[in-house]
Amino acid sequence: MGYRVVVAGATGNVGREMLNILAEREFPVDEIAALASRKSIGTEISFGDKTVKTKDIEGFDFTGWDMALFAIGSEATKKYAPIAAAQGCVVIDNSSLYRYDPAVPLIVPEVNADAIFDYKNKNIIANPNCSTAQMVVALKPLHDRARIKRVVVSTYQSVSGAGKEGIDELWNQTKGIYVPGQEVAPSKFTKQIAFNVIPHIDVFLDDGSTKEEWKMVAETKKILDKSIKVTATCVRVPVFVGHSESINIEFEEFLDEHEARDILREAPGVMVIDKREAGGYITPVECVGDYATYISRIRQDSTIDNGINLWCVSDNLRKGAALNAVQIAEVLGNRCLKKG
Structure with missing residues (x-):
């Protein structure tokens, strides 16, 4: 026996990915409803x-x-999520609206499914921020092995994290650079994103x-451990899909790099590609469409x-958004809303 599932924001990048992943992972759906704004009614x-x-x-x-996966932004979520919740439908929200509410669990299933x-x-x-999800x-x-004291992370975040407008701006600016008179001024971003990096997100x-x-x-802190100190520098880069992060970790006790590599190889949701040779690592282009969080350069x-x-x-549209939401739905179904 399956579930009656709603996907809100079904015409957007993340909403479409949610539908794709629900189908790919053969989530037990008895009935699906794809919701969008009035201007998109009837879109197939x-x-x-x-x-x-x-x-x-x-x-x-x-x-x-039974459950509704929301990918409609904070303002619309503020209006519709309480309605859905009050009518007995569990909301899994991809916006930032409820992430810091102490009464609302913030979940990455590989990390804190018990919440x-x-x-x-x-x-x-x-659902957490895309850059946080892959890092935790x-x-x-x-952390389970050696207790993390401090994390220093620099992110290299793709334009798809800013939605369709971000993707379009990179594409149009790139074309415009090669066509005199067709240059495209920054609109979605604060500076030119084509052939550039911008140390400013939000x-x-x-x-x-x-x-x-x-x-x-x-x-x-909310997902993993409130005692961990974290400092971050978040940068937008001219990549269409796929977030990258350079992470420096300080532990309470010594952890050998070889043991760290072995631990990560066995970790859920992680794929280690780490050879000390040209090409022995993963780049954003290679992670697109995959479920895994890839680790290299250990x-x-x-x-x-x-x-x-x-x-x-x-892939920020997958693990950073749609996949994590579907994984939450799987945990919710298996542990809390069991049927049959």
Whole structure:
């Protein structure tokens, strides 16, 4: 016996990926509803070998539906998530709206699946920021072994993290550079993104950090361990899909790089590609469409007593958003909403 599942924001990049992944992973769906804004009503969306037409989220009755995967942004979520939750449908939200609410579990299934039971507080579960999700998947098994004191992370985040507008701007600016008179001024981003990097994602805070950097700190503490110190520099790069991270980890006790590599090879959701030769590592282009969080360049940091460096790459539209939401749905179904 399967579930009645709603995907809200089904016409967007993440919503479409949610539908794709639900089908790919053969999630037990008895009935699917694809919701979008009024302007997209009737749009045909693929779900496995089927095609479904989008319905208007305005006025949709969530009664009798088991779970709803939301990919509609914070403002729309603020309006519709409480409605769905009040009508008995568990909301798995991809926006930032509920991530820092102490009553709402923030879940990466490979890291803190046991927090799923707290969904009953509000009938809502939060999906973390894309850059946080892949990092904590890498950190968790190492933390279990040697206890992490501090993390220094620099991210190299693709334009798809800014949605379709980000993808279009990189594409159009790149073309415009080669066609005189067709240059495209920055619109979605603060500076030219084509052939450039921008050390600025989200708004600046009073301490000089950006909100994206703050998210990585706050979410890592909530998901993994509140005692871990995290400092982040988040950078937008001219890559269409796939976030990369350079992570420096300081542990409470010594962890040999060879043992770290072995631990990560056995960790859920992780794929280690780490050969010390040309091409013996993973880049964003190679991770697109995959479920795994890839780890490369594992090595000792000799500048501190108990340090490890590593390189972490993942498809941000998958593990950073849609896949993690579907994995949460799987945990919810297996542990809390069992049927049959």
